[in-house]
Amino acid sequence: MQVQSMQFKARAGQKLADQRLQANLKKLSTKFVTARAAAIEEIDFEATREALKERRNRGLETLDVWLEIFEREATRRGATVLFAESTQDAARLIAEIARKHDVKKVIKSKSMVTEELQLNKVLADMGVQSVETDLGEYILQINDNEPPSHIIAPVVHKDKDEVADLFARVHHKPRLTDIPAMTREAREMLRPQFLSADMGVTGGNFLVAETGSVAVVTNEGNEGMCTIMPRVHVAVTGIEKVLPTLEDLATAMRLLPRSATGQGTSNYFSLLTGTRAEGEVDGPDHMYFVLVDGGRSGLIGGAFQEMLRCIRCGACMNHCPVYQKIGGHAYGWVYPGPMGSVLTPSYVGLEKTLDLPQAATLCGECNRVCPVGIPISDLLRKLRERQVDRGLRPWQERAALAAWAFAARRPRLYAALSGLGSWALRRMGRDRGSISKLPFAGGWTDTREMPAPSGKTFRAMYRERRAPR
Amino acid sequence: MRVGLFVTCLIDMMRPEIGFSTLKLLETAGCEVVIPDSQTCCGQPGYNSGERAIARDLAQKFLDEFESFDYVVVPSGSCGGMVKAHYGDLFADDPELMGRFERLRPRVFELTDFLVNVLHVEAVPGDYNGEVTYHDSCSGLRELGVKAQPRALLGKMPGVTITEMKDCQACCGFGGTFALKYGNISTAIVDEKCANIAASGAPAVVLGDLGCMLNIEGRLRRTGDTKTRVLHIAQVLAGDA
Numbered sequence: 263m264q265v266q267s268m269q270f271k272a273r274a275g276q277k278l279a280d281q282r283l284q285a286n287l288k289k290l291s292t293k294f295v296t297a298r299a300a301a302i303e304e305i306d307f308e309a310t311r312e313a314l315k316e317r318r319n320r321g322l323e324t325l326d327v328w329l330e331i332f333e334r335e336a337t338r339r340g341a342t343v344l345f346a347e348s349t350q351d352a353a354r355l356i357a358e359i360a361r362k363h364d365v366k367k368v369i370k371s372k373s374m375v376t377e378e379l380q381l382n383k384v385l386a387d388m389g390v391q392s393v394e395t396d397l398g399e400y401i402l403q404i405n406d407n408e409p410p411s412h413i414i415a416p417v418v419h420k421d422k423d424e425v426a427d428l429f430a431r432v433h434h435k436p437r438l439t440d441i442p443a444m445t446r447e448a449r450e451m452l453r454p455q456f457l458s459a460d461m462g463v464t465g466g467n468f469l470v471a472e473t474g475s476v477a478v479v480t481n482e483g484n485e486g487m488c489t490i491m492p493r494v495h496v497a498v499t500g501i502e503k504v505l506p507t508l509e510d511l512a513t514a515m516r517l518l519p520r521s522a523t524g525q526g527t528s529n530y531f532s533l534l535t536g537t538r539a540e541g542e543v544d545g546p547d548h549m550y551f552v553l554v555d556g557g558r559s560g561l562i563g564g565a566f567q568e569m570l571r572c573i574r575c576g577a578c579m580n581h582c583p584v585y586q587k588i589g590g591h592a593y594g595w596v597y598p599g600p601m602g603s604v605l606t607p608s609y610v611g612l613e614k615t616l617d618l619p620q621a622a623t624l625c626g627e628c629n630r631v632c633p634v635g636i637p638i639s640d641l642l643r644k645l646r647e648r649q650v651d652r653g654l655r656p657w658q659e660r661a662a663l664a665a666w667a668f669a670a671r672r673p674r675l676y677a678a679l680s681g682l683g684s685w686a687l688r689r690m691g692r693d694r695g696s697i698s699k700l701p702f703a704g705g706w707t708d709t710r711e712m713p714a715p716s717g718k719t720f721r722a723m724y725r726e727r728r729a730p731r
Numbered sequence: 732m733r734v735g736l737f738v739t740c741l742i743d744m745m746r747p748e749i750g751f752s753t754l755k756l757l758e759t760a761g762c763e764v765v766i767p768d769s770q771t772c773c774g775q776p777g778y779n780s781g782e783r784a785i786a787r788d789l790a791q792k793f794l795d796e797f798e799s800f801d802y803v804v805v806p807s808g809s810c811g812g813m814v815k816a817h818y819g820d821l822f823a824d825d826p827e828l829m830g831r832f833e834r835l836r837p838r839v840f841e842l843t844d845f846l847v848n849v850l851h852v853e854a855v856p857g858d859y860n861g862e863v864t865y866h867d868s869c870s871g872l873r874e875l876g877v878k879a880q881p882r883a884l885l886g887k888m889p890g891v892t893i894t895e896m897k898d899c900q901a902c903c904g905f906g907g908t909f910a911l912k913y914g915n916i917s918t919a920i921v922d923e924k925c926a927n928i929a930a931s932g933a934p935a936v937v938l939g940d941l942g943c944m945l946n947i948e949g950r951l952r953r954t955g956d957t958k959t960r961v962l963h964i965a966q967v968l969a970g971d972a
Contacts, residue, residue, distance in 0.1 A: 271913075278919050291898075583902040587919040621913050623906030623920070624779060625869040640820075646781030655781070667777060667785040670740075671792065673769040680744045687745075696952055705914030710921075710949035713745070720738050720747035724766060 263377050263409055265610045267594035270617035274592040286421050287589055294580040297524020298631070304526060310516050315635040317510040318571040325562065328471040328504045335474030339536025341549040349556045353384040356463070356496055359550055360390050363494050365460040371478065371485035372396035373465030374413050374574065375498050375554055377596040382407065393455045395484040397448055401425055404432045411590030413597060414522050414576040419589045462488030466499030468514060472507050475535040476551065479518060479528045489534055495546040501553045502570040514573060517633035521575035557609035565644050569604050571634040578628035578638055584621055593618065600628040600638045607645055613654060619645035681719050688717035734762040735800035739807045740772040741941035752969035753806040753842055760850045767796045775813040779907050787821045794831055802849065803839045806965050808871020808940050811841040816874040841871055843880040843939060843964055857970035860890035864933035866924065866947070867900045868940035881939060881964050896931035905946040921950045928959060935960035937967055
């Protein structure tokens with residue numbers, strides 16, 4: 263996916279003005295937030311989160327070792343494990359696999375990593391048709407390859423009527439508005455694709471090192487069609503997704519569906535291990551793993567390593583006051599919301615993503631709900647420090663902060679200036695008790711009054727009170 | 732008991748009366764309150780803007796000014812959160828400062844937390860009459876665990892009825908310089924808060940942070956709501972509302 267994060271401000275403005283989107287985004291709090299709150303009541307959330315955090319850390323601290331064990335175990339069971347340093351390398355490897363097996367058609371289940379790779383475009387360019395089979399991703403693909411706006415609910419920005427219009431237009435069928443009927447229509451469109459595909463591409467929620475398996479979590483069952491029907495299965499995921507053991511996976515699965523959709527467990531859960539062995543009735547003839555670095559290893563050992571624990575549940579965005587207002591597209595790359603605002607600068611470059619670490623209130627709601635205890639708001643603040651260190655902040659902002667700090671370090675100067683400020687603000691708001699236009703603070707006063715102060719600082723009033731009369 | 736009061740820069744300049752309400756609450760409860768004249772700001776604007784050096788200087792200044800007190804009280808969740816939850820990060824590479832800070836940290840309290848959990852106050856001077864709704868500020872709630880304390884104190888006032896609003900724990904959209912840099916997003920968020928306040932039916936919203944206060948009050952007034960009162964918890968408890 264092309265990085266468009268530099269347009270954050272303009273796009274956020276458009277999203278705020280889009281009344282239909284605003285109504286659609288209400289689903290986040292009414293559906294996801296409520297469902298998660300109920301689902302985590304079934305478990306000891308804090309203890310489970312602590313356990314998962316430890317298990318993820320254990321895997322990440324010796325990631326190279328677990329990846330080698332994974333490679334050995336997967337290979338032993340007939341799969342081929344390929345490592346890709348860049349997303350371009352990964353796309354190239356998948357293209358080579360398709361060429362090698364004479365693939366004409368690929369069916370895909372949901373994968374955000376393939377969005378990093380721009381895989382559909384790469385396949386299309388070499389004449390291979392790639393069909394998204396997750397309902398949400400399918401809707402986006404037939405809508406002129408629109409990007410997803412959420413990592414687990416890719417069409418959360420659309421309502422039923424928009425999808426009904428789209429289906430009628432693209433499927434050339436009578437417009438349906440009943441969701442089960444619409445879903446049935448999509449299934450009818452997808453069935454021939456399932457039956458005629460040569461290769462299935464899936465993501466991987468987790469890799470299990472001790473068995474060489476990939477775990478895939480879905481709610482629609484399309485993943486089973488993608489991995490069982492075609493001759494070739496390619497699982498694409500990030501290198502950080504490896505868990506040492508099946509026990510680790512069990513802990514992760516207690517938190518992933520609950521945090522993501524508020525489900526105790528997802529409708530479908532597949533643990534795929536190796537190619538079809540003799541005497542087995544299903545499974546692919548050829549199984550590949552394409553494990554993508556794409557900037558991930560650069561986080562190891564640094565200030566942002568904790569971000570690698572992320573299990574892509576989407577809870578941080580569901581609970582984020584900013585995401586709830588602007589949706590995912592404004593963020594301009596694959597991963598939106600709080601986790602994306604940490605990952606995008608790390609993976610595509612700090613200078614292309616200046617707004618992302620700044621466009622957060624640091625309210626800490628993301629930290630509270632994160633199932634692996636990532637201190638996301640602290641990481642956003644660290645990215646702000648990196649921006650300052652690399653000279654990426656506007657000089658006016660730095661000058662204003664430097665001037666303020668110069669005074670704040672000098673109590674007498676500060677007392678004089680704050681006294682002057684209080685007096686000036688009072689004069690500006692004299693007739694109404696509030697100020698409706700303030701120089702250099704249009705961001706505030708365009709839409710809000712600035713309540714005027716009383717004209718004297720606490721410091722000055724306290725001194726007067728204590729002075730002998 | 733010698734209590735150092737950190738007034739906070741926003742109260743000092745924008746709402747000095749809240750500083751006096753805080754002083755009254757502490758003195759009524761029997762504290763000897765000292766207000767160091769050299770105090771300015773906790774450093775949060777610098778810290779959240781990525782200006783670590785500025786934040787560290789001001790953190791050290793705070794430490795110098797307040798470490799000698801038995802307790803330090805802050806009538807603001809976000810300044811209290813800055814000190815208690817983030818100074819450790821700023822002092823991490825200096826064992827001497829870190830040691831001094833570790834000794835100070837357990838003695839720093841947000842105002843309502845101090846009144847409830849240290850002073851165990853039985854009564855408050857205020858005699859506020861009426862229905863209020865309470866907005867939980869982000870840092871106070873999530874960094875300091877301030878949730879039950881203000882409600883417990885309001886509960887000691889016979890004339891006060893608390894009507895909880897929907898999503899009282901949701902951010903008001905202030906976020907410091909966020910409110911200036913992304914004014915439109917900030918406004919969309921505070922609109923949600925204002926709607927929830929209105930829907931609660933309470934004629935007053937009470938809170939514990941100046942940032943939220945200026946943001947919510949500023950938006951209410953701009954949208955023509957001149958009636959809903961926006962009050963700091965100290966004003967209500969002290970009888971100055």
